[in-house]
Amino acid sequence: MSVSKTNVKTGAAGRADGAFTFEGLGITAVLLVIIVVFSFVNPRFFAIENFLNILTQAAPFIIMAVGMTFVITAAGIDLSVGSILALSSVIGFDFMTSGGHPVIGVAIIIVVAVALGVLNGVLVAYLVIPPFIATLATMVSLRGLALLHSAGTMHYGLPEAVAFLGQGKVLGLPMPVLIALLAALFGYWLLNFTKFGVYCRALGGNKEALRLTGVSVKRIEVLVYGFMGLMVGLGGLVMIARIDSTQATIGTASEIHVIAAVIIGGTSLFGGKGTIYGSVAGAILLAMVANALVIGGADFFWQLVVTGIIVLFAVLIGNLREGRVSMAKLPLFGRTKS
Amino acid sequence: MEAKELLKLANLNKWYDGLHALQDVSLTIGEGEVVALVGDNGAGKSTLVKIISGAQGSDEGEIYLKGKPVTVSSPKDASNLGIAALHQSLGLVGSLNVFENIFLGREETRSIGPIKVLDKKKMRERAIELLGELAIDVPRLGVPVLSMSGGQRQCVAISRLLLDQVNLILMDEPMAALGVAEGQKVLDLIERLKEKGVSVLIISHNLEHVFSIADRIAVLKNGRMVGTVSPKNSSRSDVVRMITTGEGAGPEGAAQ
Secondary structure, three states: OOOOOOOOOOOOOOOOOOOOOOOOHHHHHHHHHHHHHHHHHOHHHOOHHHHHHHHHHHHHHHHHHHHHHHHHHOOOOOOOHHHHHHHHHHHHHHHHHOOOOHHHHHHHHHHHHHHHHHHHHHHHHOOOOOHHHHHHHHHHHHHHHHHHHHOOOOEEOOOHHHHHHHHOEEOOEEHHHHHHHHHHHHHHHHHHHOHHHHHHHHHHHOHHHHHHOOOOHHHHHHHHHHHHHHHHHHHHHHHHHHHOEEOOOOOOOHHHHHHHHHHHHOOOOOOOOOOHHHHHHHHHHHHHHHHHHHHOOOOOHHHHHHHHHHHHHHHHHHHHHOOOOOHHHOOOOHHHOO | OOOOEEEEEEEEEEEEOOEEEEEEEEEEEEOOOEEEEEOOOOOOHHHHHHHHHOOOOOOEEEEEEOOEEEOOOOHHHHHHOOEEEEOOOOOOOOOOEHHHHHOOOOOOEEEEOOEEEEOHHHHHHHHHHHHHHOOOOOOOOOOEHHHOOHHHHHHHHHHHHOOOOOOEEEEEOOOOOOOHHHHHHHHHHHHHHHHOOOEEEEEOOOHHHHHHHOOEEEEEEOOEEEEEEOOOOOOHHHHHHHHHHOOOOOOOOEOO
16 A cells, blocks of 8 residues: 555544645646747747637637536536537627617526526436437537527627626736636635535445435535536637637537546546546647647648647546556567566 | 443344344443454345444344443434444445545535635544554655555544544444554554444454454354354354354353
8 A cells, every 4th residue: 555554543633634646747748848839839829918828729628528527426427518518609699689688688698507406406417318429419409499590690790798708808817717717716615615516526436435424415416517507608708708709519528528538637527536627728738739639730620630639638537546547567568578 | 340231232133125134132232342253255244234324224122322222213313313324335435535435425614705615634633543543654645545445444434433432433443444554554543433432343254253353253243233242252163153153152251
């Protein structure tokens, strides 16, 4: 056993859980390496303006990744985030451009997104449909509803106050970056310092143990997907405000982007363990790679190719770290052993 | 030697689809007494423990706690009566740390305005106190219990039962998956529970463990109580004979 043994009786009270360990070290190192490499390859990459640009582009995904961290930590998955984003944004946008009050319009986006998240939660918790299937189904159906609502229509022309959320700056910081930062801090607090956070981790780690303590597991599951919906609403709001437009196809394939950010960050796909810092770093990493590809003049579609490959590597690294596979048993690597 | 009576089961009966799983089973457990429940597979040991823990109801019979008749129709009833069950491998969350596990579902919180935040300091201090009282040796409290040994994990699982006022702890094969040294940790812990006046009803197939820890051994066969014996006055072969033949012990061996 690698853990050093100390009798708790002799441990100083209150500090018994020992030294602060920074689990995000790996992803931080990867980010720094990428920054250095990309900067050498193309000096245009290394500029404050470009970094703010990257963060602004990453912002909606950071926000959604905060929500997805809870879902995956609770051993769930949500494939419907892109469709929830589309449906809630076309409804809210349409309301605002038809003369509705901006505050009500924003509220509509958030409420619709939360309600759809809760719907996912109810399907998973009460109808006991596996999360992968439940959210695959809502992904398709909700996209269908978004298309029924606005197929072929490009909505644009947000009220100024709402556009500010995507385009404004406060103290030199773009609003999307500021909102993402606040969402991440809130998520960090929620995961680590509240009962809800502990229950999410317990739900993913050992659902039966949590149930035996008398905690309503179903209620927690609904809340997890509801919170995911809230983050999709917020992320979607930032996204449409930045580009001042939306359409029924917005957010297509964003689920893979958001899930990728969370997994790259080190949250276990098998549940029980999650890290908000890692998810934020993962979302930034993906945005950086995309940005570098754009600066390097690569076709947009390469982004999809690269994202998929990064996800596979992230899961592989996670499996190696958690001991699910060993290097010796991997094809290619293992041959030397046998 | 005469312990005050804590729990008394009188003529419990249980049927499963016509199978008479428990037949007029009676048993008393004294305060601070360790009673081992032994018998072959299908003898009714787990059924009996489930009935006391509230996980299952009995079809007939009475349960008395400190002389008063009680009904235990749910695990919640049981916990209100100070009866706690140790669940095989189900009780802990591997990815949570020691004190998060101990307090799971009963977290200490403090209020910042209308918002409730986990009081980690308080939980950590109470966990240290609790583990210290039971002399449970664990690595740092902040590590996931997954990284601990089986014996340490079982001790943490038992200690979390003591967070509430508890009179009786039910254990179904608590040493089953543990090695010798790890099993010994659990046996030592049971000894200390006894010193603290907590009663234990333990199911075990390991007669060596049973003889080293139990004050009395109750033998079940085919849903019937064969009898109870004291490990001091009877040998292992006596107990094995009771388990296999279902015949009661001689008068010198009977503890009741």
